[in-house]
Amino acid sequence: xxxxxLYANIDGKLLSAVVALSLIGLVMIFxxxxxxATEQVGSQFYxxxxxxxxxLVALAASLTIDYRTIVNRSLLIYGGLAACLLYTLWFGVExxxxxxxxxxxxxxxxxxxxxxxxxxxxxxxIFAKDHRGSRRSSDWLxxxxxxxxxxxxxxxxxxxxxxxxxxxxxxxxxxxAGLKLRVLAVLSVVAILAAPVVWAYGMExxxxxxxxxxxxxxxxxxGAGYQQxxxxxxxxxxxxxxxxxxxxxxSQYDFLPVAHNDFxxxxxxxxxxxxxxxxxxxxYLFVVLRSLEAARLSKDRMGxxxxxxxLAGFTFQVIYNVTMSxxxxxxxxxxxxxxxxxxxxxxxxxxxxxxILNVRMRRFTN
Amino acid sequence: xxxxxxxQEGRHGKSLIALFQGAVVLVFVxxxxxxxHFQVGQHTKFLQMAENNHQxxxxxxxxxxxxxxxxxxxxxxxxxxxxxxxxxxxxxxxSQTLARLSEVVAVSESELRRVxxxxxxxxxxxPVVLVPDATLxxxxxxxxxxxxxxxxxxxxxxxxxxxxEHLAAHSFGYVGEVTGxxxxxxxxxxxxxxxxVGQAGLEQIYNQLLMGVDGSRHVVVNSQGRxxxxxxxxxxxxxxxxxxxxxxxxxxxxxxxxxLAGFDGAAVVLDPQNGEVLSLVSLPAYDPNAxxxxxxxxxxxxxNNNQLNPLQNRALRGRYSPGSIFKIAMAVAxxxxxxxxxxxxxxxxxxxxxxxxxxxxxxxxxxxxxDEALEKSCNTYFYTLGEKLDVDQxxxxxxxxxxxxxxxxxxxxxxxxxxxxxAWKQKEVGERWYPGETISVSIGQxxxxxxxxxxxxxxxxxxxxxxxxxxxxxxxxxxxxxxxLVESNEDxxxxxxxxxxxxxxxxxxxxxxxxxxxxxxxRITGRDVIGxxxxxxxxxxxxxxAAEGSTxxxxxxxxxxxxxxRENPKIAGVVFGxxxxxxxxxxxxxxxxxxxxxAKREGRDLPMLPMPSKVPSVSPVLTNIGxxx
Numbered sequence: 001x002x003x004x005x006l007y008a009n010i011d012g013k014l015l016s017a018v019v020a021l022s023l024i025g026l027v028m029i030f031x032x033x034x035x036x037a038t039e040q041v042g043s044q045f046y047x048x049x050x051x052x053x054x055x056l057v058a059l060a061a062s063l064t065i066d067y068r069t070i071v072n073r074s075l076l077i078y079g080g081l082a083a084c085l086l087y088t089l090w091f092g093v094e095x096x097x098x099x100x101x102x103x104x105x106x107x108x109x110x111x112x113x114x115x116x117x118x119x120x121x122x123x124x125x126i127f128a129k130d131h132r133g134s135r136r137s138s139d140w141l142x143x144x145x146x147x148x149x150x151x152x153x154x155x156x157x158x159x160x161x162x163x164x165x166x167x168x169x170x171x172x173x174x175x176x177a178g179l180k181l182r183v184l185a186v187l188s189v190v191a192i193l194a195a196p197v198v199w200a201y202g203m204e205x206x207x208x209x210x211x212x213x214x215x216x217x218x219x220x221x222x223g224a225g226y227q228q229x230x231x232x233x234x235x236x237x238x239x240x241x242x243x244x245x246x247x248x249x250x251s252q253y254d255f256l257p258v259a260h261n262d263f264x265x266x267x268x269x270x271x272x273x274x275x276x277x278x279x280x281x282x283x284y285l286f287v288v289l290r291s292l293e294a295a296r297l298s299k300d301r302m303g304x305x306x307x308x309x310x311l312a313g314f315t316f317q318v319i320y321n322v323t324m325s326x327x328x329x330x331x332x333x334x335x336x337x338x339x340x341x342x343x344x345x346x347x348x349x350x351x352x353x354x355x356i357l358n359v360r361m362r363r364f365t366n
Numbered sequence: 367x368x369x370x371x372x373x374q375e376g377r378h379g380k381s382l383i384a385l386f387q388g389a390v391v392l393v394f395v396x397x398x399x400x401x402x403h404f405q406v407g408q409h410t411k412f413l414q415m416a417e418n419n420h421q422x423x424x425x426x427x428x429x430x431x432x433x434x435x436x437x438x439x440x441x442x443x444x445x446x447x448x449x450x451x452x453x454x455x456x457x458x459x460x461s462q463t464l465a466r467l468s469e470v471v472a473v474s475e476s477e478l479r480r481v482x483x484x485x486x487x488x489x490x491x492x493p494v495v496l497v498p499d500a501t502l503x504x505x506x507x508x509x510x511x512x513x514x515x516x517x518x519x520x521x522x523x524x525x526x527x528x529x530x531e532h533l534a535a536h537s538f539g540y541v542g543e544v545t546g547x548x549x550x551x552x553x554x555x556x557x558x559x560x561x562x563v564g565q566a567g568l569e570q571i572y573n574q575l576l577m578g579v580d581g582s583r584h585v586v587v588n589s590q591g592r593x594x595x596x597x598x599x600x601x602x603x604x605x606x607x608x609x610x611x612x613x614x615x616x617x618x619x620x621x622x623x624x625x626l627a628g629f630d631g632a633a634v635v636l637d638p639q640n641g642e643v644l645s646l647v648s649l650p651a652y653d654p655n656a657x658x659x660x661x662x663x664x665x666x667x668x669x670n671n672n673q674l675n676p677l678q679n680r681a682l683r684g685r686y687s688p689g690s691i692f693k694i695a696m697a698v699a700x701x702x703x704x705x706x707x708x709x710x711x712x713x714x715x716x717x718x719x720x721x722x723x724x725x726x727x728x729x730x731x732x733x734x735x736x737d738e739a740l741e742k743s744c745n746t747y748f749y750t751l752g753e754k755l756d757v758d759q760x761x762x763x764x765x766x767x768x769x770x771x772x773x774x775x776x777x778x779x780x781x782x783x784x785x786x787x788x789a790w791k792q793k794e795v796g797e798r799w800y801p802g803e804t805i806s807v808s809i810g811q812x813x814x815x816x817x818x819x820x821x822x823x824x825x826x827x828x829x830x831x832x833x834x835x836x837x838x839x840x841x842x843x844x845x846x847x848x849x850x851l852v853e854s855n856e857d858x859x860x861x862x863x864x865x866x867x868x869x870x871x872x873x874x875x876x877x878x879x880x881x882x883x884x885x886x887x888x889r890i891t892g893r894d895v896i897g898x899x900x901x902x903x904x905x906x907x908x909x910x911x912a913a914e915g916s917t918x919x920x921x922x923x924x925x926x927x928x929x930x931x932r933e934n935p936k937i938a939g940v941v942f943g944x945x946x947x948x949x950x951x952x953x954x955x956x957x958x959x960x961x962x963x964x965a966k967r968e969g970r971d972l973p974m975l976p977m978p979s980k981v982p983s984v985s986p987v988l989t990n991i992g993x994x995x
Contacts, residue, residue, distance in 0.1 A: 233419065235405060235412070237409070253420045281398060285390065292383050292387055301379075326404060
């Protein structure tokens with residue numbers, strides 16, 4: 001099944017950029033978890049390193065299977081995901097008031113991180129197959145239901161950030177599948193108009209607090225706005241060239257919460273400055289543009305939709321996390337793909353790039 | 367229901383991809399712009415905020431300078447005190463912490479809250495002292511429960527310590543937290559609330575020398591406020607040491623002698639050659655240790671409302687009529703103005719009639735000369751001088767001798783006495799001076815009032831042939847680069863007195879102590895002590911009848927001024943016995959001081975007093991109405 005000449009078509013540049021970002025993330029995790037007193041690095045570093053190796057192996061293994069085969073099995077995979085999410089809701093490991101993990105002894109597995117891949121697979125399957133001239137409205141409905149179930153299950157954990165990531169995945173694939181931009185625009189307007197209603201009736205107090213503190217972080221500097229102010233201080237104090245590896249006072253003295261996770265990019269900005277930010281964002285941009293290239297080159301719609309969906313989730317999350325890292329967006333527990341600490345996130349992201357590489361390398365095969 | 371949707375052409379996908387490319391590039395450029403804005407545009411501001419986040423400057427209090435007596439005996443020093451403080455930024459629930467702390471240290475919660483509120487404006491990271499000078503049991507209780515008391519820390523800080531307790535308390539004064547009113551003054555510019563400054567006595571007047579410079583410790587803290595490391599430390603600079611002119615043994619001798627005599631009062635003992643104060647007493651005294659770490663309100667009001675006024679330095683701030691001591695000034699004035707010669711005689715018949723009114727003497731002295739009049743303290747003689755002198759002449763010579771003047775001693779809040787003059791009466795009373803009033807003035811009564819220290823200056827001036835010195839307590843100071851002598855900023859002035867005047871007056875004063883005079887209890891064989899007693903009426907005879915049944919202490923005050931030896935004196939001073947009734951009862955105090963002085967000077971054992979085991983220095987609680995205050 002695996003042909004030697006396929007290897008020649010693996011996008012080495014994209015893969016290199018992805019691995020480079022993962023390594024940058026690893027270095028930043030080293031920095032944030034290093035304990036100067038004991039001269040030891042935290043266990044998170046080794047866990048992340050392990051996840052990275054597993055992810056790369058999984059990526060390599062996934063390349064041996066034609067993406068069309070995977071897409072065609074996507075309903076099965078979707079069923080597995082739904083089962084995992086349900087299991088998580090009932091029997092999941094609870095941390096910080098949220099049930100997001102399935103305990104696997106020494107490690108925890110977070111199924112929601114894989115949801116965007118599975119949703120992209122299923123939507124690619126639905127919209128690419130049996131395509132005869134026009135879309136029925138039932139197609140859109142089915143798509144919405146397909147996305148709606150995991151969104152609901154993940155939002156119940158609760159994990160609004162991860163649930164929300166599924167929306168761009170869905171919207172982008174639908175755009176490729178023929179949804180008109182005009183319709184999307186109208187829907188957006190409706191959503192904006194509905195926002196006050198949602199604010200009044202649909203939101204919990206803690207969610208309102210978060211949004212309020214985002215709009216005016218100084219109002220409550222020890223509370224919800226604290227992280228945002230600290231993020232800005234962290235980024236701003238980095239300057240042009242940064243304060244140096246292990247020298248960032250904001251991250252080293254714990255002023256920045258969950259530095260190795262959600263705020264890893266702030267740490268990078270602090271220790272490596274604007275130069276580091278420029279380099280890393282450049283790599284991310286390269287990864288996105290190079291992946292879009294894979295979508296453009298895809299020989300079939302299925303591949304194009306798949307790449308677009310996977311990439312949409314990735315891009316949206318990168319942009320959101322980087323914006324948040326600069327204190328410019330409300331704090332949401334959304335990790336930075338490839339760089340943030342989190343085994344499930346790393347493995348799922350690498351698998352996603354496996355799919356993108358898969359589509360590109362098979363553009364000449366039948 | 368079917369909605370017709372056009373089939374996607376390959377071109378459509380390509381244009382979408384182009385759209386996404388453009389959008390992503392745009393967003394990334396905007397993000398980079400934002401990072402540039404924060405990291406380059408506002409770098410300085412955020413760097414400062416980051417520094418403020420994790421760096422703290424904690425001040426290290428400088429110990430105040432040590433104070434020595436003239437023979438290097440430590441009189442005031444510092445001890446380590448432990449403060450229980452609160453770092454508010456580490457406290458999650460203030461009320462709970464205060465309630466818990468209140469139980470642990472047995473201080474009422476409202477008191478803790480009051481102390482905290484006073485320091486409300488301090489930065490949250492700075493420890494605010496809640497229990498100053500905590501006891502060891504409080505400290506160990508807090509240490510044992512440190513887990514239940516997050517943010518509560520025990521700090522060490524130097525506190526003032528007066529090992530001799532009440533001794534010479536009024537000279538040292540006391541320290542206290544700088545007040546809000548003081549902070550607004552220029553001299554207190556570089557201080558902050560909570561700083562300890564001198565609030566009375568030498569502690570106040572030499573505060574700048576004694577204060578030293580606080581140091582600081584520059585530390586790195588983490589987000590919980592825990593110290594990670596010290597990155598810099600500026601050691602506190604101890605204040606300058608002071609060497610006083612006070613001689614501990616003379617101070618002790620004077621206070622012991624008062625205790626044995628059983629009354630309160632004041633004493634000033636000088637070196638008449640240079641004005642060095644060898645001993646300065648004011649009784650009753652207070653214990654300045656009570657102020658060292660902030661006096662509590664109860665102790666303060668006890669001291670402040672005490673009818674005996676222990677906080678008042680009587681030697682500088684008590685104004686009393688000099689009584690017969692004033693006869694020295696009268697004698698000088700009469701001789702210098704030439705209204706009499708030293709051999710001028712007056713016949714005392716138990717008093718005399720002046721300006722149509724009879725003025726009494728204590729007894730019938732017969733015919734007396736000036737020296738005999740001083741020796742016996744004959745009023746009639748001095749009434750006669752009062753008749754011959756104008757009040758302005760008396761005023762002139764008293765003033766020259768330092769009466770009614772500020773002595774200029776290096777202690778705060780000295781008050782001025784009063785020797786009346788025509789100008790004074792015109793200005794203050796609005797009436798002309800009646801010659802009859804001069805008669806009362808001539809025996810140191812009427813409006814005449816003096817401070818003990820001004821009498822000491824007068825006595826030293828007369829004993830020292832007219833050389834008038836400015837008393838001072840500070841001998842030298844050492845800011846770490848060796849002892850520097852303090853140059854007296856006022857040179858001794860010289861009162862031109864004719865040798866015949868000095869000879870006559872000093873002979874009279876010698877006879878007071880060494881012959882049949884009123885000061886015989888001050889006599890020391892071979893020391894040629896000269897002196898003069900005086901009695902200061904607390905209330906007139908008619909007033910005494912009117913005050914019948916009053917609880918106020920109406921007994922007269924006693925005075926004794928002295929110098930020794932008669933020629934080239936080494937020691938001079940005054941003893942004021944509050945309600946001592948007779949001047950001669952205060953003479954033994956002077957004698958003990960003078961004996962101690964010479965014994966020490968000649969290296970002999972110091973004389974011992976037959977001291978009762980422990981006599982309280984506080985007499986019955988009665989109002990002192992003799993003072994001019």
